[in-house]
Amino acid sequence: MSSAQVKDVDVVVIGAGMIGAICACLLARANPSLMIALIESRPYQDLRGGDFDPRVSAITERTRRLLDGCGLWDAIARERICGYTKMEVWDAEGTGRVRFNCDDLGASNLGHIVENCVLQGAAIDALDDYDNLILYCPEIVQSIAPALADGSTVVQLDSGQALCTRLLIGADGAASQVRRATGLATREWDYRQSAIVACVETEKAHLDTAWQSFMPTGPMALLPLPSDREAHFCSLVWSQDSAVAEALMALDDDQFCRQLGVASEHCLGQVLAVKPRFLVPLRQRHALDYIAPGVALVGDAAHSIHPLAGQGVNLGFADIQVLVEEISRAQRRGCDIGALATLKRFQRRRKADNLSMMVAMEFFQRLFASPQLTVRALRNAGMRQFDRSPGLKQSIIRRAMGL
Numbered sequence: 490m491s492s493a494q495v496k497d498v499d500v501v502v503i504g505a506g507m508i509g510a511i512c513a514c515l516l517a518r519a520n521p522s523l524m525i526a527l528i529e530s531r532p533y534q535d536l537r538g539g540d541f542d543p544r545v546s547a548i549t550e551r552t553r554r555l556l557d558g559c560g561l562w563d564a565i566a567r568e569r570i571c572g573y574t575k576m577e578v579w580d581a582e583g584t585g586r587v588r589f590n591c592d593d594l595g596a597s598n599l600g601h602i603v604e605n606c607v608l609q610g611a612a613i614d615a616l617d618d619y620d621n622l623i624l625y626c627p628e629i630v631q632s633i634a635p636a637l638a639d640g641s642t643v644v645q646l647d648s649g650q651a652l653c654t655r656l657l658i659g660a661d662g663a664a665s666q667v668r669r670a671t672g673l674a675t676r677e678w679d680y681r682q683s684a685i686v687a688c689v690e691t692e693k694a695h696l697d698t699a700w701q702s703f704m705p706t707g708p709m710a711l712l713p714l715p716s717d718r719e720a721h722f723c724s725l726v727w728s729q730d731s732a733v734a735e736a737l738m739a740l741d742d743d744q745f746c747r748q749l750g751v752a753s754e755h756c757l758g759q760v761l762a763v764k765p766r767f768l769v770p771l772r773q774r775h776a777l778d779y780i781a782p783g784v785a786l787v788g789d790a791a792h793s794i795h796p797l798a799g800q801g802v803n804l805g806f807a808d809i810q811v812l813v814e815e816i817s818r819a820q821r822r823g824c825d826i827g828a829l830a831t832l833k834r835f836q837r838r839r840k841a842d843n844l845s846m847m848v849a850m851e852f853f854q855r856l857f858a859s860p861q862l863t864v865r866a867l868r869n870a871g872m873r874q875f876d877r878s879p880g881l882k883q884s885i886i887r888r889a890m891g892l
């Protein structure tokens with residue numbers, strides 16, 4: 490490769506999903522002297538999103554503040570988002586029920602439901618604001634290899650261009666090429682569950698409430714979407730044992746709506762209609778290390794968890810917030826941004842937090858899947874007791890809000 494084809498940049502971010510695109514914006518904003526390249530394999534128009542994205546995320550207050558801090562929240566808030574003020578969680582096999590209300594915290598909401606394409610589109614639009622940020626898209630990464638001389642990394646692109654960088658950030662999702670190329674191992678297992686994701690219309694208004702039922706075969710969430718007086722919409726995330734999920738996918742729309750109505754115990758009346766349904770296999774994955782010299786993993790590239798508490802992307806946002814803080818700190822001190830000492834600080838601050846959330850998700854998933862009568866009785870009694878403990882409820886909900 491001739492040196493004319495190799496471009497030196499300070500940071501390469503691979504993956505312009507929600508986490509990668511917003512990471513690049515944050516980094517460019519906090520460090521105008523750093524030259525950043527963002528590489529994405531999908532076509533540009535796919536990143537901007539379309540009319541409606543069936544994939545939504547429950548965004549915590551911590552994430553909202555992060556997006557506000559990098560100037561993205563106003564653009565997001567102008568789009569199709571829905572603040573939720575209450576949450577109602579119940580055990581489909583018993584009498585346990587827990588209600589959360591933002592009034593108990595003196596807050597105006599518990600979080601926001603935002604279409605993924607809205608989050609990502611806002612970040613993609615903002616890329617143009619930064620002179621120190623270049624988007625390569627669509628672009629395929631052919632290889633990732635250490636440079637021989639100085640510990641930097643060379644990213645070879647299909648178009649013939651190569652990028653040489655001090656810091657490579659892998660934001661390329663659960664099947665991360667960066668993770669594989671740098672030999673960062675994972676601990677992973679299949680939940681043997683899949684999530685059915687769709688937008689549904691319900692008979693009754695959702696009352697700005699996130700509804701979640703735990704069934705033995707998996708949790709079902711109805712998340713509030715913008716609606717009007719005539720029509721009420723929710724985003725469905727229905728995780729089920731894979732065989733059950735496939736059988737539900739095979740039903741026609743009317744049969745599916747009837748089944749969903751029964752499964753949701755008609756908490757929002759009849760389910761009147763369902764838009765196209767998507768099936769997403771669920772797998773837990775955690776990189777044993779998020780870092781190697783000159784390399785850091787963020788978002789789903791580092792960890793993917795069960796969607797039952799809607800925390801996955803919020804953990805990714807916390808990753809990029811901390812990584813950018815550590816890069817800025819290294820810059821201020823004149824240290825190498827790709828040095829292991831810099832990256833270790835990032836890993837130390839994020840890994841325990843991510844791990845504790847993964848353990849909590851695993852606990853809840855197993856707790857509600859258990860068919861044992863004693864476990865069922867105990868969890869229902871526990872839920873009732875928890876619902877009557879305002880202090881404990883407040884501390885849990887504050888944690889779920891990332892505060």
Ligand SMILES: Cc1cc2nc3c(=O)[nH]c(=O)nc-3n(C[C@H](O)[C@H](O)[C@H](O)COP(=O)(O)OP(=O)(O)OC[C@H]3O[C@@H](n4cnc5c(N)ncnc54)[C@H](O)[C@@H]3O)c2cc1C
Nearest residue numbers: 504506507508530546547662788789796799800801802803
């Ligand atoms: C059913 C379901 C519901 C969920 N609900 C919630 C929720 O309510 N709240 C929440 O916080 N989280 C939720 N999550 C989790 C959340 O969706 C993920 O954590 C989030 O999408 C991860 O974002 P990411 O940017 O890290 O990865 P991705 O969204 O996977 O983005 C990766 C990007 O990298 C690109 N890419 C991949 N490989 C390459 C390559 N080699 N070169 C260039 N580009 C590449 C891809 O095209 C993509 O644009 C849910 C997940 C599921 C499955």
